[in-house]
Amino acid sequence: MILVTGGAGFIGANFVLEWLRSCDEPIVNADKLTYAGNLRTLQSLEHDSRHVFARVDICDRQALDALFAVHRPRAVLHFAAESHVDRSIHGPGEFLQTNVVGTFTLLDAARAYWNELPAAQKESFRFLHVSTDEVFGSLQSADPAFNERTPYAPNSPYSASKAASDHFVRAYHHTYGLPTLTTNCSNNYGPYQFPEKLIPLSITHALAGKQLPVYGDGKNMRDWLYVGDHCSALRTVVERGVPGETYNIGGWNEKANIDVVHTLCDVLDELRPTASGASYRKQIEFVKDRPGHDRRYAIDATRIGSELGWRPAETFDTGLRKTIQWYLNNTAWVEGVTSGDYRNWIDMQYGHSR
Ligand code: NAD
Ligand code: DAU
Numbered sequence: 161m162i163l164v165t166g167g168a169g170f171i172g173a174n175f176v177l178e179w180l181r182s183c184d185e186p187i188v189n190a191d192k193l194t195y196a197g198n199l200r201t202l203q204s205l206e207h208d209s210r211h212v213f214a215r216v217d218i219c220d221r222q223a224l225d226a227l228f229a230v231h232r233p234r235a236v237l238h239f240a241a242e243s244h245v246d247r248s249i250h251g252p253g254e255f256l257q258t259n260v261v262g263t264f265t266l267l268d269a270a271r272a273y274w275n276e277l278p279a280a281q282k283e284s285f286r287f288l289h290v291s292t293d294e295v296f297g298s299l300q301s302a303d304p305a306f307n308e309r310t311p312y313a314p315n316s317p318y319s320a321s322k323a324a325s326d327h328f329v330r331a332y333h334h335t336y337g338l339p340t341l342t343t344n345c346s347n348n349y350g351p352y353q354f355p356e357k358l359i360p361l362s363i364t365h366a367l368a369g370k371q372l373p374v375y376g377d378g379k380n381m382r383d384w385l386y387v388g389d390h391c392s393a394l395r396t397v398v399e400r401g402v403p404g405e406t407y408n409i410g411g412w413n414e415k416a417n418i419d420v421v422h423t424l425c426d427v428l429d430e431l432r433p434t435a436s437g438a439s440y441r442k443q444i445e446f447v448k449d450r451p452g453h454d455r456r457y458a459i460d461a462t463r464i465g466s467e468l469g470w471r472p473a474e475t476f477d478t479g480l481r482k483t484i485q486w487y488l489n490n491t492a493w494v495e496g497v498t499s500g501d502y503r504n505w506i507d508m509q510y511g512h513s514r
Pocket of ligand 2: 243244245246291292293294345346347348356357358359361373374375376380381382417450457
């Protein structure tokens with residue numbers, strides 16, 4: 161059995177669904193179910209005994225000890241986090257709590273469990289920490305992409321909390337020998353992403369006839385990876401990664417935000433033309449910039465390719481088209497997750513009239 165944290169969120173749930181589609185090894189899924197965690201995403205597993213859901217806060221040491229004792233996992237994949245940069249600007253405390261204290265608590269519970277394992281299981285145990293490229297800070301236009309030796313320079317409360325968690329993971333390997341792996345991935349998109357992030361927010365706003373808010377001049381660059389490709393990379397790292405190492409994961413898809421939103425509008429124009437025949441591009445509005453907005457992220461994913469043989473399967477065009485089609489086919493999921501809390505966030509972030 162493997163233990164997944166945050167498996168009711170966007171990437172964690174995609175990972176759980178894909179894992180159980182491709183093998184029968186059971187998963188215990190520990191998730192606090194914050195606004196970002198949603199059991200609707202896992203509805204297809206409701207009667208599947210291979211999936212055990214536990215509503216657990218990763219800051220709760222007793223609950224974690226009980227999970228390790230009962231389920232005896234061979235590996236931990238740690239997704240649980242507060243993940244939205246804009247929310248971290250409005251309320252950094254929760255990010256420190258979950259991302260730093262929570263990761264520390266999980267690491268320490270894992271170490272206590274791992275220490276008592278028989279030698280062979282101790283040797284093969286893995287703790288995979290899912291992290292982000294944002295820990296490396298912001299690139300200038302001519303800088304080379306982030307690689308595994310790029311120094312850390314986090315700029316937002318979110319990235320600072322993820323950087324701190326990465327350092328704890330590193331320290332637990334160096335000090336105690338816990339067989340850890342860390343991955344630093346670029347921007348993900350795909351099915352089941354909460355519509356506060358750029359791509360799902362733009363799709364859902366476009367279809368609702370609302371503004372498509374683009375921060376600043378729209379020229380900030382992000383490196384996009386389809387979520388299914390991130391999941392396949394994580395499977396590769398947990399099976400073949402070298403303990404103590406870090407792996408950058410990215411899709412070689414660097415794009416300016418405005419180009420992402422333009423492409424998204426063009427695909428929607430084709431798949432779901434507006435009643436008036438006007439392009440969705442007409443809904444784009446440049447809005448006030450994010451404070452401290454990182455200009456550019458880019459991932460050099462050479463290492464995971466050459467050492468572990470992983471490659472992304474989707475291009476940005478194929479992945480984006482799949483994603484848009486998924487949102488068109490799954491309006492009930494979107495309605496289900498866009499509760500009062502979501503509407504309060506949108507009102508606070510973009511103003512009441514949107
Ligand atoms: P998400 O916000 O969609 O999901 C986070 C999940 O963690 C939710 O299910 C939530 O309920 C759960 N959670 C939050 N606090 C918790 C706590 N204290 N205890 C237990 N569960 C808790 O996030 P995501 O986009 O799926 O990201 C997953 C991981 O991948 C995060 O660690 C994030 O930093 C990292 N990451 C995300 C991206 C991206 O583009 N989304 C890219 C690189 C890395
Ligand atoms: O790089 C990996 C990171 O990618 C992950 O670690 C984070 O968890 C994930 O949220 C994501 O962070 P970003 O801040 O890059 O993602 P977001 O979707 O919030 O924004 C993408 C870009 O689009 C960014 O430059 C800000 C811009 N943006 C975002 C929103 C929500 C807009 O222009 N308008 C918007 O309304």
